[in-house]
Amino acid sequence: MKRQNLETIAIVTLYIIAFIYVVVCAFQSIDNLDILGASMFAFKPSFTVANLVRSDRRYSESDRPRNFGGLHTPAYRVLNHVSKALLDRGLYGVCNVQNSRSQFKHIGYKSLFSVTIDHGYSAVSIGARTIFAVDEWDRTIYHIDSVGRLAATPYHQGYDMTDVIAQVSEAIEVLADFYTADKLEAVALQDRANEWMCYSADNLGVVRDYKRETVKVYCIKWSNKSVEWTKYWGRTSPTGAKEYKTTTGSHPSAYYLAIGDKAYWVPHSILSSSWELHGGRKFVGDHGVSYFTFTANTKAIDLPVWWLEKNVGVDWSDNVEPIGRSEFFKTYVNKRKRRW
Secondary structure, eight states, X not given: OHHHHHHHHHHHHHHHHHHHHHHHHHHHHXXXXXXXXXXXXTOOOOOOSGGGSOSSOSOOTTSOGGGTGGGGHHHHHHHHHHHXXXXXXXXXXXXXXXXXXXXXXXXXXXXXXXXXXXXTEEEEEEXXXXXXXXXXXXXXXXXXXXXXXXEEEEOOTTOOOHHHHHHHHHHHHHHHHHSOHHHHHHHHHHHHHTSOEEEEEESOOOOOOOOEEEEEEEEEEEOSOEEEXXXXXXXXXXXXXXXXXXXXXEEESEEEEEETTEEEEEEGGGSOSEEEOGGGOEEEOOSOSOSOOOOSSOEEEEEXXXXXXXXXXXXXXXSOOOOOHHHHHHHHSOGGGOOO
């Protein structure tokens, strides 16, 4: 009888120890899940915000930018970061870039990542997931952070984009690991091999290496006689096939320019192939386009020194200071034909 009592006590004790062990393991598992941030009691991870934003666009090119331009501010911070990161790594050329002065801008690489701004709507995608978007209809920001938490916030320009930039940066690092220096060089060689090359031309003169000086001039008019030219192009297509095309155009044979206080006919053929545009930018051409259109402001142009000495005089540098705008109009512009 005493032996049976001892066995019963031993069995009960064993069950109690096993129960305590199971309870301890359960609590330890919950603690581990909380530490990892993966407890399903905390939140349900979100995949994409694409289904939360209206698919039809509210604004278009006909709407004034002031109605929606401010909605682009957070996405612009991502766009600027991505542009700089791609340029620093030499990857800008391998991406799809649409970055004009309009209200639509896009930078992305295939299905890896993309940043888009489109007339008030903006979105950032990583793979198939849209992790950030602005709904221009109700002006709500939708954002999924790096651990899958979804935030829906009324729009404000100071929205913190640090997490979005970090997620896109990880995608750019993946791209950088793929495009090694050798692979980038191979891509550049392939692009150059597929470029159109001009192998012949009709009526396009060669720019002579004259000694030149820069002077500011007004363009009064250009000659009625024009020079018609033709260019012949060839290339090897990406498929390996040979392709050919021709382009045509024309330019005036000469320009009537106000240099100093006098006007001169300057032949197109002696002009330099580079000249200054607005903002001080230099344009490099090949004599295939017109150098001037009428403008009320002076333009800087390079003229051969021999031409200046022959036509303006040996002391030409003292006689090329442009006249005032009002005097130019009074002297050379027919007031009856002016249109404002």
